[in-house]
Structures are given as structure tokens and as C-alpha cells.
Amino acid sequence: MKLFPNRFPLQQVCVAVAAALSTLSAWAIEPFKLKDIRIEGLQRIESGTVFASLPFRIGDTYSDESGAAAIRALFALGLFKDIRLEAQGDVLVVILEERPSISEVEWVGLKEFDKDVLIKALKEVGIAEGRPFDKALADKAEQELKRQYITRSLYGAQVLTTVTPVERNRVKLTFTVTEGGPSKIKDIQITGNQAFSQDTLKDQFNLDVGNWLSWYTKSDRYSRTKLNADLESLRSYYLARGFLEFRIDSTQVAISPDKQDISISINITEGERFVVSGVQLDGNYLGKDDEFKALVKIGLGQPYNAEKVAETTKAFTDYFGKFGYAFARIDVRPEIDRLNNRVSFVLQADPSRRAYVRRINLTGNNRTRDEVIRREFRQLEAAWYDGDKIKLSRDRIDRLGFFTDINIETQEVPATTDQVDLIFSLVEKPTGSVSLGAGFSSAEKVALSFGIRQENAFGSGKYLATEVNTSRYNKTIVVSTTDPYYTQDGISRTIDVFHRTARPYLGDLNAYSLVSSGAGMRFGVPFTEIDTVFFGVNYEQTTINAGTYLPAAYQTYINDFGATSNALPLTVGWARDGRDSALVPNRGTLQRFNADLSATGDSRYLRTNYQIQQYTPLSKKFTLALNADLGWGQGISGRPYPLFKNYFVGGLGSVRGFQQSTLGPPSTDPNSAVFLGGSKKIVLNAEVLAPFPGAGNDRTLRLFGFADAGRAFGENEKITLKELRSSVGIGLSWVSPMGPLRFSYAFPVKRQDTDKIQKLQFQIGTSF
Known part of the structure; x- marks a missing residue:
């Protein structure tokens, strides 16, 4: 924030000139040779500072002109309030009064x-x-x-x-x-509107007269910048609906005498609505006219839409950029038929000249190191300008999840005709987060989990996470780290070390427990820009400690294979991330597949998981998000599938409205009320995300409605859709400084009497 101008005040210069003139008028001495120079009046300033500013030295000839120059030089330092020169014989005395x-x-x-x-x-x-x-x-x-x-x-x-x-x-x-209280908008009036109501037009504004969320959004505080943005939104609204000659005639802002209330009046002229009658291409299209015609978004016979015109020109310039023409210009020339309210367009193209990128500069990455960002570039310095590679570079940086905003500016290089510089302006977000999960029910009261993670440790781009849980029922220590560029080619390496102790929530500390310990290493190899294949190996040891409420299935497993099982599963996985953002995706698809194969050791099994997420924008404000998460496990080499590798469904991250991990095969053991999960699972989610009322189009704070369905199935249980549990509800999503925060309130739609319900849930650091 630049609050103050960086310049010397005019008053100081005037004082210096006046002092110099008065001194010159008082003196009328003959030039003489300086034998000595004395400084008087200094308190804090070193005499060397004064001597260095004087335009003469001992032995020089002193004159009125050199005296005036000395006064000007000393005043220019800005250190003195008054300066006088006195000649005592052939000795010059400099008398100074310092500024405080x-x-x-x-x-x-x-x-x-x-x-x-x-x-x-x-x-x-x-x-x-x-x-x-x-x-x-x-x-x-x-x-x-x-x-x-x-x-x-x-x-x-x-x-x-x-x-x-x-x-x-x-x-x-x-x-x-x-400071006093802020002035608030009391009234907004729009005059001249006929096609649309005032309420419809005011809905396009971020400024308003206040609502229940104004304490957070400050939407009722007037700002000229915000008003200008709202006027542009109003203009865009009309221009997107055929009103080619819409204009804003005037804007008046009045403030009350007590400076507390503000009234805004906007006068507009709508004009007539025009329909598009034709689109014609003119100019140099590099012999690719048909390819450019396929990019035209302007619909014939449809009302004029400035947004479609802008999309067309942008598509044209982007396509020119694909061939290195960074300076391509598309002039839109409307030909208006006012008699019939029709308009046709001529798109005049001038590709200008090819250019190459001289430098790529970064701004705003105060924490993240340059190398972490630059290794995501696909547009290189000293290479031909390529619009597709620049967009890909931006998307890859966005998918890091370290930034809330990324803007790219192209600057021409002075004194050249074929060079540009790219400026990537970044806005960082906090990448450290606290993961907190909680739910409430009358039976279990409040259940909590806690963890700390840093997605961009020390600005290096490396992931580091630690999870510690010291509750009576779940003791956990997990350390995980990922180096996304373990090699210069972009091969990642992930190391996990964990120790977990879990016992059922049955109020008995003597109940049985599962103790699992292990470590693993996984490498990720990028095969394409959005595809990564993973290879790894893990070591796992799981011990079943007998105690009260031990399910019969666990006792059978102990009798057959012992209480302790060791496994060395190999991991193969694949991920394709085509989302436009890792933080608040609006479009694109994310797919993950993972398989663990343990062919040796005490536990022998195959465990697979597939997840797909699809984001589709329904409009500028609404986004449809779909998620499917499927899991399947099978014992191999004549061994049954180990119970402690079961999938669990229910609660946050799967089917909301049900208690965590309780949707699975019903217990067949009359002595145990423990939920054992299943070797197979289906989870389906659908969400419609919308801006929070009063928060404008802020994508970091959104409401959502959702529908969930899912269940875990036992190894010998057939998967049937009629056995799925389902729920609907509403929620709040907020990208907070601690990480993504989601509240949900769900209503179970399809349930059974034995299901455990948990309507209100929240979690930090998860999606779906």
C-alpha cells in the first residue's frame, strides 16, 4: 500500500531559494582565497557530511556564487532548518541550525x-x-x-x-x-430501465444496502472501485442480452450531512434489442479459415451477446498464439441495421508477427521458491511463444494447490519487434493446515481427530504431514512426506511410516484392539502432462490383541493364521488430474486407481480402489460435482481376505448423515456390536455448489446441496443397489486458513433401524 508521495515538499525548496537570495543580497564581498573553514551548530550530524556537500575546499577561491551554491547543496540534504555563511577575514564560518x-x-x-x-x-x-x-x-x-x-x-x-x-x-x-463508524449504503436507484426490473439489475451488483452477512462481506460499504465494477457488471448484463447500444448516462453518489448514509443513483438508456444476422471473417487467417470458423461462438439468429463476441475473439487470439503470434489482433466491426434491429459482424484478423519469450518473471511468491514454480513451466524462455503451453503452465501451477489466484500478463520488450516477457502474478495461500474431524450424536457425543500437514514445507514444494491421536480408543502416529521432484524428470517419491492402535467405541478399555505398524515407499512417474503412474512397496505388521467383545470372525482368523500377520504388498497406481484447480475446481475430471498385491507373507490379498470426480459448470455461479469411489478386495493363494484390510463406509468423505464407518454387513456375532466393514464398497456422491448468499462470486465460500449413497459389502456378500444407504442434505464449504472446511447437515433417505445416524458433521482438510 503506497500511502505517501516520495518527494521533497515545495516549501523546503522555496525556503532554500529564499535563504540563498537573502544571503546573496546581504553579501557583496570580493573573492578571496580560503585559509580555513569552520562548522558551528552541529549536534548530531557529522561534520564530514557538511564538508562533503560544500563545493569548495581550503585553498580554493571563495565568491558569492560559490557561497550560494553551498547553501543550496546544504539545504538539499534536508537536515537543516537554517544556514548562514560568515566570512571572518580569510576564514569561512558555516553556521547551521539542525532540524529536530x-x-x-x-x-x-x-x-x-x-x-x-x-x-x-x-x-x-x-x-x-x-x-x-x-x-x-x-x-x-x-x-x-x-x-x-x-x-x-x-x-x-x-x-x-x-x-x-x-x-x-x-x-x-x-x-x-x-475513525468513527463506516458510511453505509442506504439506497441504490436505477432509472431508465424498462426490459428488466430494478431487483433483477441490482442482483448483478456486489454493492447493496446490506444483509445479514454484510458484517463479513462489507457489501454495504461504498467504494468507487466497487461501484465501477458493478457498473461494468450492469453493462455486461445488458450487452449479453441483445442491447447493443446500452449506455450508462450518469451516476450520482450523495452522502448525508452526518456522513453515515450514502445514496446511489444510476441513470441508463437501454436502447433497442438487436439480433445477429451474420458473421464474416476478413484478414489473414494463416490459410486456416475453416479452423477459425469452428471457433466462432456468435449464434446467428440469436440476440446480440457481447460475451459470445468476447469468447470468439479470445478463442481466435489463443489459436493464433498456438502458432507463436503473440501480437495477433482481432477487430470486431459491427454493421448495424437499425431499421430491422439486426447486426452483422466482420472479424478482421491481423496476426502481426511471430514472437518468442525472452523472460518469464514471477511476482507474489513470497514463500514458494522460484524453482518450485518454474519446473511446472511448459513454455520455456528463449522459445517461440506458444499459447497452449502457457495455458498448460498456468494449469500445472494451479494444480499445485499453493496459490489462490494466478494471472499472466504479456509485455512487449522495448526496442524489439519479436520478443515478449511473461509476468506470472501469484497470490499465495496458507499451505499449512490443521485437519480436524468431528461429529455429534446422542450416543457417542463428540468424536474428534487431529492432524497437521504442510503441503509446501519451507517453500520447497514438498509435502510433510504428521498425524497424532492419543485418544483412549484410537492411538495413531503417522509421518508422511512427498518430494514431487525427487528426480529432475519429475519422478516423485513418497515415504510413509505409521503405528496405529484401534479398539471399538464400547466404553471398555479392556476390549480387543488392532495394532498395525509399517512403512512404505512409492514413486510416481509422469507419463503425460496429466497422467502419473505409481510404483511402490510397503511393509505391514498387524496384531490382533484379544480382549472383551472380540468378534468371532477375528477369533477364527487368529485360530487359523495367528494373532500377528506380516505382509509385503506391492503397489501399482494411476492418477489423471484434468481439473482446472486443485483448490476450488470448477471444471475437469480427476481419476485415481490403486492396487495393492501381497503375494508373500502371512496375509495374501489383492486390494483395488478406483475413484473418479467430475466437475461441470452449470453457470457462472453454479457447479455440479460428481464422485464415485469403488473398492474391491480378494484373498489369494488360498488365503481369505484379511479382515483388517476391509473398507469402511459412512460419515464424512462417503455417505453423510450416518455415523463414521458403520455402513456395512450387519454383525452376525450376538456378543459383539462391532462394525467390521467389508471387502467391497460403493460410494456415490453428487453436489451442486453455489455462492454463499451475500458473498458475491467468491468460490472459496460456497453452499452446496448433496445426495449420497453407498455401503460396504462382505467378501461373500453380493453387491446389490437396493442394499445401499442414501441421504440428502445441505452444507457449507469454506477454504479457510486451516484448510478446506466443510459443514454438512444430512437427512437419511434410505436407512434401516439398526443404522447409526449422525446428521450434523464437519471436517477440515477433505473433499466430498
């Missing part, structure tokens, strides 16, 4: 702005502890601060600057701020 220095800068009543930001801004222009005090510059800072409060709708804010002298020619500078 600033001993302290204090803020009183500051709430709206960060104090440290203001102190830094003051320091950049010369107002800081230990520096000479400049009253004119302090006054300008005061006025500029008032203007900054106005931009935040605090029109009644007052700033008073107090200068208090202290010992040793110093002053204490105090800015006393009375």
Missing part, C-alpha cells in the same frame, strides 16, 4: 489499518525514528491517510498530527485517529 530529529512515531486510535504497514510506509518517505522531522511532509501524510479512510467508506474519520518537543532537539510525532 524524530524520537518516536506513535499511533492512537488506529483500528482499520495495520500499524506496521503505516510505519513502513512512513519510513519509505522519510518519517521514521532517528530521521529529521519535516512538518510539510507530515501534513501531507495526514491528508493522504484521510483519503485512505475514505476509500474504506469511513468518511467521518479524523486525523490529528501532534508534534511534541523532547530533549536534545528531538520531537515526538503522534497521529491521533478518530
